Amino acid sequence: xxxxxxxxxxxQQRFDTLGCNGGILSRTPVIDRLAAxxxxxxxxxxxxVVCMPSRxxxxxxQFPTTHGAWMxxxxxxxxxxxxxxxxxxxxxxxxxxGKAHFEPFMDIFGRFTENSLAQLGIPTVEQPWYDGRxxxxxxxxHLEMATHGAAGMLHYAKFIRDEHPEMFGAFYxxxxxxxxxxxxxxxxxxxxxxxxxxxxxEWYHTDWVADRTIAWLNxxxxxxxxxxxxxxxxxxxxxxxxxxxxxxxxWRDVDLPAxxxxxxxxREAVLDSKARHWRMWYDGSLVSNYEAPAKxxxxxxxxxxxxxxxxxxxxxxxxxxxxxxxxxxxIESRGWSHDVDIVFTTDHGELQGDFGLLFKGPYHVDGxxxxxxxxxxxxxxxxxPAVINEPVSLVSLAATFLAAAGLPAPEWVEAPALPTTSSExxxxxxxxxxxxxxxxxxxxxxxxxxxxxxxxxxxxxxxxYVHDGTEGELYDLEGDPLQRVNLYSDPGYTSIRxxxxxxxxxxxxxxxxxxxxxxxxxxx
Amino acid sequence: MATVRYExxxxxxxxxxxxxxxxxASIPQWFPGIVGCDVEGNIRTIHLANGISMPEExxxxxxxxxxxxxxxxxxxxxxxxxTIDVIEIGERDSLCVYSTTAEPDVxxxxxxxxxxxxxxxxxxxxxxxKD
Numbered sequence: 231x232x233x234x235x236x237x238x239x240x241x242q243q244r245f246d247t248l249g250c251n252g253g254i255l256s257r258t259p260v261i262d263r264l265a266a267x268x269x270x271x272x273x274x275x276x277x278x279v280v281c282m283p284s285r286x287x288x289x290x291x292q293f294p295t296t297h298g299a300w301m302x303x304x305x306x307x308x309x310x311x312x313x314x315x316x317x318x319x320x321x322x323x324x325x326x327x328g329k330a331h332f333e334p335f336m337d338i339f340g341r342f343t344e345n346s347l348a349q350l351g352i353p354t355v356e357q358p359w360y361d362g363r364x365x366x367x368x369x370x371x372h373l374e375m376a377t378h379g380a381a382g383m384l385h386y387a388k389f390i391r392d393e394h395p396e397m398f399g400a401f402y403x404x405x406x407x408x409x410x411x412x413x414x415x416x417x418x419x420x421x422x423x424x425x426x427x428x429x430x431x432e433w434y435h436t437d438w439v440a441d442r443t444i445a446w447l448n449x450x451x452x453x454x455x456x457x458x459x460x461x462x463x464x465x466x467x468x469x470x471x472x473x474x475x476x477x478x479x480x481w482r483d484v485d486l487p488a489x490x491x492x493x494x495x496x497r498e499a500v501l502d503s504k505a506r507h508w509r510m511w512y513d514g515s516l517v518s519n520y521e522a523p524a525k526x527x528x529x530x531x532x533x534x535x536x537x538x539x540x541x542x543x544x545x546x547x548x549x550x551x552x553x554x555x556x557x558x559x560x561i562e563s564r565g566w567s568h569d570v571d572i573v574f575t576t577d578h579g580e581l582q583g584d585f586g587l588l589f590k591g592p593y594h595v596d597g598x599x600x601x602x603x604x605x606x607x608x609x610x611x612x613x614x615p616a617v618i619n620e621p622v623s624l625v626s627l628a629a630t631f632l633a634a635a636g637l638p639a640p641e642w643v644e645a646p647a648l649p650t651t652s653s654e655x656x657x658x659x660x661x662x663x664x665x666x667x668x669x670x671x672x673x674x675x676x677x678x679x680x681x682x683x684x685x686x687x688x689x690x691x692x693x694x695y696v697h698d699g700t701e702g703e704l705y706d707l708e709g710d711p712l713q714r715v716n717l718y719s720d721p722g723y724t725s726i727r728x729x730x731x732x733x734x735x736x737x738x739x740x741x742x743x744x745x746x747x748x749x750x751x752x753x754x
Numbered sequence: 755m756a757t758v759r760y761e762x763x764x765x766x767x768x769x770x771x772x773x774x775x776x777x778x779a780s781i782p783q784w785f786p787g788i789v790g791c792d793v794e795g796n797i798r799t800i801h802l803a804n805g806i807s808m809p810e811e812x813x814x815x816x817x818x819x820x821x822x823x824x825x826x827x828x829x830x831x832x833x834x835x836x837t838i839d840v841i842e843i844g845e846r847d848s849l850c851v852y853s854t855t856a857e858p859d860v861x862x863x864x865x866x867x868x869x870x871x872x873x874x875x876x877x878x879x880x881x882x883x884k885d
Contacts, residue, residue, distance in 0.1 A: 303863070336860065338830075339787025339868050340804030349804055383804045409860040672756055672859060751867020753860050 232320070233608045233634050234570045235457045236561070237627075239288075240550055241281065241329055241378075241466035242590065243576035245272075245600040247547050255479060255544035260555040261604065264572055266615065268606030269650055273621045275663040275682055276578045279590050279598040280521055281331045282306070282754075283666070284577040284624065289313065289332065289368065291628030291643030293737075294666050298745035299332070301669045302520065303752040305342060306332040307745060309358040311642040313628040314369025317457045317635055325372040325446050328439040328461030332368065334752035336409070340383055343367050344375050348385040360642070370459075374442045376435045378404055378463045379470075385442075386435050400429040402468035406525070409753075411589075412468075413523035417542070418481070421535035422526050422588065423467040424542060431472040435463050436546070440553035444560040452564060457631065460557065462550050465580070467589065469542035471549060478548055481534070481541035489584030489597060489712055490536055497586045503716045505691050505701040507676070508593065512586060516696060518676050519669050520753040522589040529586070536583035543582060571634045572606040575624060584712075592667045594680040594689045595705075595713045599665055605630070605648055613650050620655040621663040621682050622648055644742060659684065662730075664737045671753065681733045687713065688730035704730070755833060756859035758866030761851040762873040766880040768842035771850055772820040774879045775838050778812050784875035786868060798824070826856075826865075833857040836865065850876055 245251050249258045250265035251272070277287035283294035286306040290297045291313065299306040314324045333342035340346050343355055354366040354373055367373065376386035379401035390397055402425035406412040417424035431437060443460045450456055464471070491497035501509045510516035514527030554574075561570055579598040581587040590598050603622070607613040611634075625645040632639060633647040649655045660683065667678035677692035685708050693699035702718040704727055717723045764771050774784060779793045781800060790801040796812040808830070814823040820840040827834075834856040841849040852869035856862035 303867075334867070336864050337787070338804075338806070338861075338864055339785070339802050340806075341787030341868065341871065346803050408858040410858075671863075749867070749870050750863070751870060752864050 232322075232455045232636055233611065234455055234566055235631055235634055236557070236570055236572045237457070237459045237631065238554060238572065238574045239329075239459065239461045240547075240576040241461075241463050242578060242580045243465050243547065243602060244579045244582055244597060245602050247465070247544065248602050250604070251602055255484065255540060256547040256551070258547060258551040260551045260558065261574055261602075264574060264606040265604045268572070268604055269613070269616045269618060269648070271603040271605075271622050271648070272617060272619045273682070273684065274575065274601045274603030274624065275599050275621060275665055276601060276624050277664070278666055279578040279592075279594065280519075281577050282334075285331050286310070287625050288577070288627045291625055291639075291645060292742075293625060293644055293664065294668070296644060296742055296744045298748045300666075300747050301671075301750065302754045303334050303336075303671075303750045304748040305334060305751065307748060308343070308368070309360050310368075310745065311360045311640070312369040313631050314457065314459075315359050315361075315365060316369070316632055316637055316640065318366060318369045318371065320635055320637060321455055322635065323372070323450055323454055323456040324366070324370045325374075325457070326370045326459040326461065327372075327374045327442045327446060328376050328435075328459075329463045330373065330375055330461065331377070335377060335382060335754055336752040337383070344373070345383045347373055347375065348383060348388045372446055374446075376439055376463055378435070378466055378468060386438055389438060390433070394429075394433055397429045397433060400427050401425070402427070402470040404468055408524075410524035411520065411522060413526035417538050419532065419534040419538040421469075421531075421538050422523055423469055424538060425468060425470040426473045426476065427470040429472050431474055431549070434472050434549070436549045436553050439463075440556050443557050447557075447560055447564065455635070457635075462553070464550060465543045465546035467580075469539055469546065471542055471545045475545050475549065479541040479544045481538040484537040484541045486533055486536055487540060487583045489582075490533070491585065491714075492533065500714050501585060504703055505689075505697060507696045508585070510696065511591065516674070518674055518696065519591045520671055522591055528588065531583075531586055531588065539588060540582060543580070568610050569608050571608045571611075573604070573627065573630065575603040575627075576601050577624075592669065592676045592678045594665055594667070594678060594687070594703075596711070599680065599682065599687075605650075607634070607650070616651055618649060618652055618655065620649075620652060620657075620659070620661040620684060622655070622661075623663040644740075662733050664734070670750065679734050679737070681730050681737070682707075683730070686726060686730055688718075688727060688734070690731065690734055702727075755855060755857045756862040757853065757855040758862050758869075759851065759853045760866065760870045760873055761849055762877055763843070764848050764850055764877045764880055765846055766848060766877075767846055768820060768840050768848040770883075771848050771876065771880045772817065772840045774876050775822050775840065775850075776815050776817060778815065778824075784872050784879055786871040786875065831856055831858075831861055834861070834865070836869070
């Protein structure tokens, strides 16, 4: 019998939303306990700051320029490498419950597996695998899908439609009439993507994901090895948690986040010091990516809206923490606790008021890049608790899960298993991680590469619709943790910049067999 | 209004490729996610894998130009025009071009994404002689 694995992801969650990472808005005792018992990484970074490329990197252990799902709306090839296929081969029962998003949501033809399973009423389908065999979809023998509301074709939407149809309209409409991300305001401040949701808590998708996870675990024999990817759609916008929970955090009591610059002139000066698309987005002259509401102008964001968004986000984080607690209790009741590895992370961050901005896009700063990551190895593995401050990448997750199952890292992964001590960090004090961004939508293309070390964050903008290939950003993470002073053009930092640029060049020129970049077939 | 275009070079005679696409009732054979259709006159109703049905109007099926044109008339779209052109390049060499122009813009991308998959199926059917 091997180690069982519970992989918990959230969507679009900042590092500083957890108590163990210094967060003060949300109470997260369950996750904090996992952090205390396991390994807490303070500089974990995604391969991309949007869902599909980042999640595909978790599954494949590859960067987007390798696995080919290079932007939202580009499906991961169905026969891309998958750690779940290796675990399935090893005899593991494998499930993914909640938000997958390796395939586009906007799929009116229902041609993608993720969108068709609920309608078909079957737990998985057989597809080609990376090694040429055929097997269960991406290695998962059980999939139950959810996303941010009741619209669409996924299992959670079907659950609401079939069992609580009166709640179909309770959620915020994620998309507007033109099928762009909705800018409509709500709540008490008119903040975009905010709504007070009348759905009872027990029917909200956070509890549904936990309920379905527990139900799946209860189908397993006691001695079965298993891997479960429990994937919560929150705290990604819309910020529409159950109204019954609003008393947890009163937005009027919320302090403005450290990253929010209250003085407009100072805020705009900081934006002007960054690459030009920052200010263009802020002013409403360019929305470079689909993930931000097309009709929302960030310059209109008010301090109270920032407070309300942060309050609702904190409530969603608390609900997730409590849902995880229920699942861990279920695991304990099965007598498995001693043998279960638990990994908690998210796919990317959220600006959440930093620099007067919300949502995400090609803006590689800590709000989007620095993620919560906790690995509580199975107690039976006797791994000492640790805090690791060196940069690590979510690309390492695939090898980490395989290592926990006693399997070697396959040749297709681009990063080793996560370190359990600082001395195991590849590169030691010189460790670095990379984040990529590529997008091309309706004539606007943006291409960004970022390298992060313990002290530095360097971003280079390649030539595209708005950039001429000369722009960049360089931040001293130790002296300027809020990334307000762009040192990219400061002659005093030329040698540091050059050294970091060498790391980016090495990444671009790395020796790995790359998939043909996928085709954009939907906006998300 | 947005427009999306995909094309595919197919190693088959243009008439063979055209024979795959010219019949309005053949679409479930080559468009991913369309599981059935009903055709009455110039009205085609497609049935999708997700259980949704959408009405379409056939505008042209021109065997001389080898051009098929249609529009989705579902209220989901304020405007849509789809065209499939088969262009002869050589004796066993043709270019199949699938264009989509639609509003809302986002739906042009979604239909266009489907048409990208459709071109691969059209090629498969043309090469296996199932025309």
